[in-house]
Amino acid sequence: MRNIAVLGFGVVGGGIYEALKPCINPPLSEVNIKYILDLRSFPGHPLADRVTSDYDRILADGSVEAVVETMGGVDPAYGFCLAALKAGKHVITSNKAVVDAHGEELERVAMENGVCYLYEASVGGGIPVVEPMRSCFYADTVTRVAGILNGTTNYILTHMRSEGITLAEALDVARRLGYAERDPKADLAGLDTARKLAILAGIAFGRYISYTDIPVIEGIEDVTLEDIQLAEQAGCLIKLFAVAERSGPDHAHMTVAPFLVGWHSLFHAVHDAQNAVCVTGSIVGDTVFYGSGAGRMPTAAAVCGDVARALNGDYKYHIRKKCEPGFILPEDESRFRKAVLPNGKTYRVYEK
Amino acid sequence: MRNIAVLGFGVVGGGIYEALKPCINPPLSEVNIKYILDLRSFPGHPLADRVTSDYDRILADGSVEAVVETMGGVDPAYGFCLAALKAGKHVITSNKAVVDAHGEELERVAMENGVCYLYEASVGGGIPVVEPMRSCFYADTVTRVAGILNGTTNYILTHMRSEGITLAEALDVARRLGYAERDPKADLAGLDTARKLAILAGIAFGRYISYTDIPVIEGIEDVTLEDIQLAEQAGCLIKLFAVAERSGPDHAHMTVAPFLVGWHSLFHAVHDAQNAVCVTGSIVGDTVFYGSGAGRMPTAAAVCGDVARALNGDYKYHIRKKCEPGFILPEDESRFRKAVLPNGKTYRVYEK
Numbered sequence: 001m002r003n004i005a006v007l008g009f010g011v012v013g014g015g016i017y018e019a020l021k022p023c024i025n026p027p028l029s030e031v032n033i034k035y036i037l038d039l040r041s042f043p044g045h046p047l048a049d050r051v052t053s054d055y056d057r058i059l060a061d062g063s064v065e066a067v068v069e070t071m072g073g074v075d076p077a078y079g080f081c082l083a084a085l086k087a088g089k090h091v092i093t094s095n096k097a098v099v100d101a102h103g104e105e106l107e108r109v110a111m112e113n114g115v116c117y118l119y120e121a122s123v124g125g126g127i128p129v130v131e132p133m134r135s136c137f138y139a140d141t142v143t144r145v146a147g148i149l150n151g152t153t154n155y156i157l158t159h160m161r162s163e164g165i166t167l168a169e170a171l172d173v174a175r176r177l178g179y180a181e182r183d184p185k186a187d188l189a190g191l192d193t194a195r196k197l198a199i200l201a202g203i204a205f206g207r208y209i210s211y212t213d214i215p216v217i218e219g220i221e222d223v224t225l226e227d228i229q230l231a232e233q234a235g236c237l238i239k240l241f242a243v244a245e246r247s248g249p250d251h252a253h254m255t256v257a258p259f260l261v262g263w264h265s266l267f268h269a270v271h272d273a274q275n276a277v278c279v280t281g282s283i284v285g286d287t288v289f290y291g292s293g294a295g296r297m298p299t300a301a302a303v304c305g306d307v308a309r310a311l312n313g314d315y316k317y318h319i320r321k322k323c324e325p326g327f328i329l330p331e332d333e334s335r336f337r338k339a340v341l342p343n344g345k346t347y348r349v350y351e352k
Numbered sequence: 353m354r355n356i357a358v359l360g361f362g363v364v365g366g367g368i369y370e371a372l373k374p375c376i377n378p379p380l381s382e383v384n385i386k387y388i389l390d391l392r393s394f395p396g397h398p399l400a401d402r403v404t405s406d407y408d409r410i411l412a413d414g415s416v417e418a419v420v421e422t423m424g425g426v427d428p429a430y431g432f433c434l435a436a437l438k439a440g441k442h443v444i445t446s447n448k449a450v451v452d453a454h455g456e457e458l459e460r461v462a463m464e465n466g467v468c469y470l471y472e473a474s475v476g477g478g479i480p481v482v483e484p485m486r487s488c489f490y491a492d493t494v495t496r497v498a499g500i501l502n503g504t505t506n507y508i509l510t511h512m513r514s515e516g517i518t519l520a521e522a523l524d525v526a527r528r529l530g531y532a533e534r535d536p537k538a539d540l541a542g543l544d545t546a547r548k549l550a551i552l553a554g555i556a557f558g559r560y561i562s563y564t565d566i567p568v569i570e571g572i573e574d575v576t577l578e579d580i581q582l583a584e585q586a587g588c589l590i591k592l593f594a595v596a597e598r599s600g601p602d603h604a605h606m607t608v609a610p611f612l613v614g615w616h617s618l619f620h621a622v623h624d625a626q627n628a629v630c631v632t633g634s635i636v637g638d639t640v641f642y643g644s645g646a647g648r649m650p651t652a653a654a655v656c657g658d659v660a661r662a663l664n665g666d667y668k669y670h671i672r673k674k675c676e677p678g679f680i681l682p683e684d685e686s687r688f689r690k691a692v693l694p695n696g697k698t699y700r701v702y703e704k
Contacts, residue, residue, distance in 0.1 A: 019491050019635055028491055120488075126636035128488030135487070135666070136472075136480030139371050139380055139656030266621040266642060276640075283371055283653040284478035287643035288628075290618060292636060301635040304491030314487070314668065 002027055002311050005035040005058045007080055008071030009042060009051070011178075012094050012121070015300030016068060017047060027311040028304055034064060037080075055080060059087045066090035066310050068303060069098070078102050085109045085117060090310035094121035094299050100195045104208040107319060116315040118306035123196045124275045125151065126298025127291035128305070133203050133279060134318055140281030142204040146243040146352070149196040151273030151294030152187040153220050153240045155179045157258075158271050161228045161237065167220070179273050179294065190219035190256045193242045197256060200277065201244035205252055207323040215331045218257040230341040236260040237268055241350050251329050259350035260339055266290075267350065278352065286352065354379055354663050357387040357410045359432055360423030361394060361403070363530075364446050364473070367652030368420060369399060379663040380656055386416055389432075407432060411439045418442035418662050420655060421450070430454050437461045437469060442662035446473035446651050452547045456560040459671060468667040470658035475548045476627050477503065478650025479643035480657070485555050485631060486670055492633035494556040498595040498704070501548040503625030503646030504539040505572050505592045507531045509610075510623050513580045513589065519572070531625050531646065542571035542608045545594045549608060552629065553596035557604055559675040567683045570609040582693040588612040589620055593702050603681050611702035612691055618642075619702065630704065638704065 006013045013036070023029045035058045036042075036051045058064055067084040069091060071077045078098045081091045086109060093099065098106070099119045110117040120130045133142070148154050155177075156170040163170070171188075174180040186192045194211035202209040211217070220240050231238050241259040246252050261267050266288055270276045275293025280286050292298035309315050336348040358365045365388070375381045387410045388394075388403045410416055419436040421443060423429045430450050433443045438461060445451065450458070451471045462469035472482045485494070500506050507529075508522040515522070523540075526532040538544045546563035554561040563569070572592050583590050593611040598604050613619050618640055622628045627645025632638050644650035661667050688700040 022493075023491060025490075126633075127639055128484045131488055132480045132484045135661070136483055136657055137653075138377075138660035139375060139653045141374075263615075264621065264623075266618060269616065269618040269621055271616075281478075281653065284650045285644045287479055287641070289639070289641060291639035298636045301489075301491045301633065305488055308490035309487070312668075316664075316666065 001032045002030045002065055003032050003034040003063045004066045004068055004307065005037060005064050006033055007037040007067060007069045007077070009036045009038040009040070010070065011296045012070040012299050012303065015296040016070070016303055019297060019300040019304050028308050031307065031311070034061070055083070059083055064089055066092060066307060068307065069093040069095055070303065071095065072097065074098055074101050081106055081117070082109060085113050085115060088113050088115055090115045091117045092303055092306040092310060093119050094303055096122040096192070096195045096199060100198055100211055103199070104322070107317070111317045111319060116310050118310060118315060119199070120306050121299045121302035123199050124149065124277055124289065124291070125293040125295060126302050127275060127277065127289050127293065129200070129277050129289045130203065132289065133200065137279070137281050137284070140283045142279055143282050144245045144280035145197070145200045145204045145277065146241060147277035148239055148267060148270050148275050149242050149277065149293065150187055150193040150240060151275060152180045152184065153193070154270065154275070154293070155273045157220060157223065157228070157238055157240065160225055161232065164225065166225050167223065188219045188221050190217045190240065193240060194256045197242035197244055197254060201252065201254060202320060203318070204244065204279070205246065206320045207327065208320050209323045209328070213323060213328050214254045214256060215328065216255045216257060220258055223258050226343055227341060227345055230343060231260055231347070235263050238347065239267060239270070239350070247329060251327060253329055253332065253335060255331065257348055260347045261350040265350065265352060353384045354382045354417055355384050355386040355415045356418045356420055356659065357389060357416050358385055359389040359419060359421045359429070361388045361390040361392070362422065363648045364422040364651050364655065367648040368422070368655055371649060371652040371656050380660050383659065383663070386413070407435070411435055416441055418444060418659060420659065421445040421447055422655065423447065424449065426450055426453050433458055433469070434461060437465050437467055440465050440467055442467045443469045444655055444658040444662060445471050446655055448474040448544070448547045448551060452550055452563055455551070456674070459669070463669045463671060468662050470662060470667060471551070472658050473651050473654035475551050476501065476629055476641065476643070477645040477647060478654050479627060479629065479641050479645065480654070481552070481629050481641045482555065484641065485552065489631070489633055489636070492635045494631055495634050496595070496597045496632035497549070497552045497556045497629065498593060499629035500591055500619060500622050500627055501594050501629065501645065502539055502545040502592060503627060504532045504536065505545070506622065506627070506645070507625045509572060509575065509580070509590055509592065512577050513584065516577065518577050519575065540571045540573050542569045542592065545592060546608045549594035549596055549606060553604065553606060554672060555670070556596065556631070557598065558672045559679065560672050561675045561680070565675060565680050566606045566608060567680065568607045568609060572610055575610050578695055579693060579697055582695060583612055583699070587615050590699065591619060591622070591702070599681060603679060605681055605684065605687060607683065609700055611700045613702040617702065617704060
């Protein structure tokens with residue numbers, strides 16, 4: 001029996017229980033969710049008796065090897081993660097806000113305590129990308145990370161076009177299907193995308209980068225049905241892209257914005273809540289990882305993959321350096337080709 | 353200094369030297385190619401003095417930690433790999449023929465000798481897929497592996513369509529550009545694709561599977577320019593697909609054949625010598641890995657990634673079971689929808 005605690009028994013937290021149930025191979029088949037930290041109770045749930053609001057009890061229980069944090073938001077999640085690491089417990093998270101704001105400290109504290117801090121599920125939902133970026137580009141220099149990193153906005157843009165509906169209408173549908181949060185601002189304004197880009201670019205460029213360092217973060221609030229239809233007449237879709245690119249050894253550009261993408265691009269076929277990340281190595285060229293970018297079970301599966309990695313001791317430390325001031329260059333307006341739609345609106349063009 | 357030997361200094365072997373040169377991070381920055389096993393000599397090459405035709409010298413040198421085999425073909429490569437493992441040296445290979453024919457034995461001997469046998473570069477060139485399949489689907493059951501696994505045939509089919517040329521003409525171009533071997537039969541007949549499918553399906557399904565177990569292996573020899581043009585009029589491309597799919601716990605279907613693929617599919621955008629592999633997990637759904645499926649440097653980069661993994665001790669053993677007779681079902685003609693082109697020719701339809 002390998003005991004873990006799950007902090008936050010919402011969409012993803014509950015999914016972890018569902019994902020673990022059918023596992024027949026160790027270490028996941030041996031995992032026991034000994035505690036669930038939540039202020040709510042879950043009467044009738046098979047794990048109802050595991051729910052507690054007393055985090056100190058979890059910290060004090062030496063039999064708990066790992067803590068899985070799926071609460072979302074920076075506080076109190078950050079403090080809980082820090083305390084768990086200091087108590088010698090592995091921490092696995094799907095919470096990109098904490099990774100973005102405190103990843104540097106948490107990775108260091110994990111190393112100091114001989115445990116791990118893993119966050120595959122914080123970017124790209126169920127797509128393996130954090131781990132492959134760390135373990136599969138040894139011989140290469142990653143020069144560029146780009147992609148569609150937010151399932152909610154991609155779902156909205158896909159359905160505005162396919163159904164001929166407005167952003168507000170598509171948002172309503174997305175909400176009803178569970179693809180959008182009650183407060184969708186972080187998604188629509190590009191902040192969620194920016195956080196994920198900061199995590200991926202940080203890994204790619206060996207620095208701790210925060211989304212607040214990204215000079216251009218535009219969302220999809222100003223994308224109209226008319227824009228989408230005019231773009232389509234020109235053979236393009238409008239997609240919310242995140243692009244981070246090296247510019248020599250000491251500089252990088254980073255941009256989050258809606259782009260036009262042509263039909264020849266692989267990204268043209270990234271529909272609905274799917275995500276895709278293109279990692280460009282100087283030797284290997286473009287490598288794309290595609291899959292379910294959001295959703296209860298894909299995210300839970302990614303978390304469980306990290307739980308297995310933690311319990312197997314199958315992780316390494318990847319301590320990066322601080323992002324030096326000036327590493328991220330101000331937006332260079334000439335970096336992307338631009339196209340003007342017949343209604344006068346200008347969009348950047350995604351060329352790959 | 354970490355000494356390795358490279359067996360076969362051809363396209364990929366030479367690329368490994370080029371890929372290692374700029375590496376600035378350990379362990380690859382510390383790698384020294386102490387020996388090159390080749391019957392040819394390479395006057396003027398910086399490593400000309402490392403070339404030997406005496407394999408026993410390499411085996412007897414206890415300072416050689418890893419042997420990289422890029423010779424191609426089953427013999428003598430297989431014997432060389434086996435001897436290296438027995439001598440306690442890691443073996444890294446890009447040679448899918450040996451992996452297919454002797455992978456079971458070589459993985460077992462590697463484990464018995466406390467070293468590793470790694471073959472990321474044997475499938476999908478520079479695309480990380482073997483390692484992610486092993487380390488990123490812990491919590492999931494892989495139900496299906498499918499994709500475009502052969503760069504040569506994909507290049508030929510892409511150019512038949514874009515240039516309006518015959519298969520023979522496109523093959524000539526592919527040969528001139530180094531995308532096709534002098535004897536392209538293994539590529540054109542689907543055998544190379546089948547070997548790669550057998551490796552991926554074996555990992556996915558936890559069994560050692562040989563391409564000779566695959567009931568349907570059709571290549572692209574009978575695909576005409578007319579077929580491609582008629583398919584295009586129906587909004588489809590013709591692509592050589594490999595598909596392996598679970599059918600309950602004890603059975604799987606495996607097929608290699610040209611398929612029609614519609615414009616909505618991600619695979620529609622897999623052009624030229626690119627490869628793409630879709631791994632379907634029962635929880636995570638479809639995850640696609642895309643990138644350079646062939647070529648000197650992408651393949652060399654994948655080999656170097658495995659070299660780093662071996663020298664860092666960053667590998668695990670994944671011993672599988674034998675493929676029981678009857679596990680792979682005979683072809684079920686109704687498994688794929690079929691479409692008849694106006695010229696009377698029938699193709700399977702790839703639906704994802």
